[in-house]
Amino acid sequence: MISAGAEPTIALPKPRVSPESTVALPISRESSPAPEPTIALPIPPRAALQSTSEPTVGLPPVPAPRSAPTVTPPPAEPTIALPAGPPVVPSKSVTRRRLLWAIPAVGGTALIGGTIAALAGRGEPEATGKAPNLVVSEPPPSQSPAPAPTTPKPTTPVIKVPVHTLRDFRKVVPGDPFPTDAIALTIDDGPHPVWTPKILRLLEKHHVPALFCMIGNQVLGHESTARDVAADGHQIANHTWSHPIKLAKLPPHVMLKEIHRAQDKIYSTTGQAPNLFRSPGGAWSNGLAESVSKSGVIPMDWTTDPRDWARPGVAHITNRLLAAKPGQILLCHDGGGDRSQTLASLKTVIPALQAKGLKFVALM
Ligand SMILES: [Zn+2]
Numbered sequence: 001m002i003s004a005g006a007e008p009t010i011a012l013p014k015p016r017v018s019p020e021s022t023v024a025l026p027i028s029r030e031s032s033p034a035p036e037p038t039i040a041l042p043i044p045p046r047a048a049l050q051s052t053s054e055p056t057v058g059l060p061p062v063p064a065p066r067s068a069p070t071v072t073p074p075p076a077e078p079t080i081a082l083p084a085g086p087p088v089v090p091s092k093s094v095t096r097r098r099l100l101w102a103i104p105a106v107g108g109t110a111l112i113g114g115t116i117a118a119l120a121g122r123g124e125p126e127a128t129g130k131a132p133n134l135v136v137s138e139p140p141p142s143q144s145p146a147p148a149p150t151t152p153k154p155t156t157p158v159i160k161v162p163v164h165t166l167r168d169f170r171k172v173v174p175g176d177p178f179p180t181d182a183i184a185l186t187i188d189d190g191p192h193p194v195w196t197p198k199i200l201r202l203l204e205k206h207h208v209p210a211l212f213c214m215i216g217n218q219v220l221g222h223e224s225t226a227r228d229v230a231a232d233g234h235q236i237a238n239h240t241w242s243h244p245i246k247l248a249k250l251p252p253h254v255m256l257k258e259i260h261r262a263q264d265k266i267y268s269t270t271g272q273a274p275n276l277f278r279s280p281g282g283a284w285s286n287g288l289a290e291s292v293s294k295s296g297v298i299p300m301d302w303t304t305d306p307r308d309w310a311r312p313g314v315a316h317i318t319n320r321l322l323a324a325k326p327g328q329i330l331l332c333h334d335g336g337g338d339r340s341q342t343l344a345s346l347k348t349v350i351p352a353l354q355a356k357g358l359k360f361v362a363l364m
Helices: 096-106 109-122 166-172 195-206 223-231 252-270 286-294 314-322 340-355
Strands: 182-188 211-214 235-238 329-333
Touching (some): 195 340, 223 235, 329 340
Parallel strands (some): 182 211
């Protein structure tokens, strides 16, 4: 196991930062969002993702390849002297961040060596094939294909308004349009050894797919339950490592650690690398949006919150969920305490909504 801190790094010129042209994040709220919020997807230049307002936050730790052989750092002896010339600017297709995130996926050294060669070549307009000051060693071939990184490439652009509805979701995750009578169920705060299996049996009975937003430190110790969720065909989202309710106000490096630690645990346990992220309590900030983007996951909220986590009574939860409309994303919980009210409600609500013609869909 290679620790993230031991990953070889490559210093490239900092891309120029241009001012962000993004919309402000709405004030965070604890419960139901306004109906039919719109989602603004600014398309800033890629370099704008590197904000100068966070100079101490470096790049997110590159997830360590899980079963890869020891990564050999680039050999130290050959001197790579880049000839003087115009500043080397990463091309559009290989930005600094994309390069670093790509390293674990392609075995690391090969890409580093190749990129150095490519960058060096840019400053050698009259290259004759034997540049005197430029010695670039041939990188050793990759030993074997490295596993996919647990965290996908950063999302671009930064999504500052999280997904609330199926229509929002389809704007940021390409795919066929959802049926007009579609609805989605999301289940947070597990896995739980008591409640998750009961909910899984209910979902199986009614052929309902769901998104389980898992907390990393709940996966820890309940690995078989987490694997059962994946084995039943459900999706898993990243819901942080420790569910800090003030995540949106924490320093960026803490946000990143919360996201990445959960991502690693979920991936190593279930084989699923989540591409969706739900913030505890649905609290967001510009800083969290940036950290989420850097982590390559999509910010997810919900449309309908029956507040089942507060155990308001089965009737309350049931009535709120029965009022769901097509295109909405429902929020329920399988962890964080006694979820008997949630389970009892879902036993009524799922068949009732299906009887009204609604179809539960997977968020993919
Ligand atoms: Zn939660």
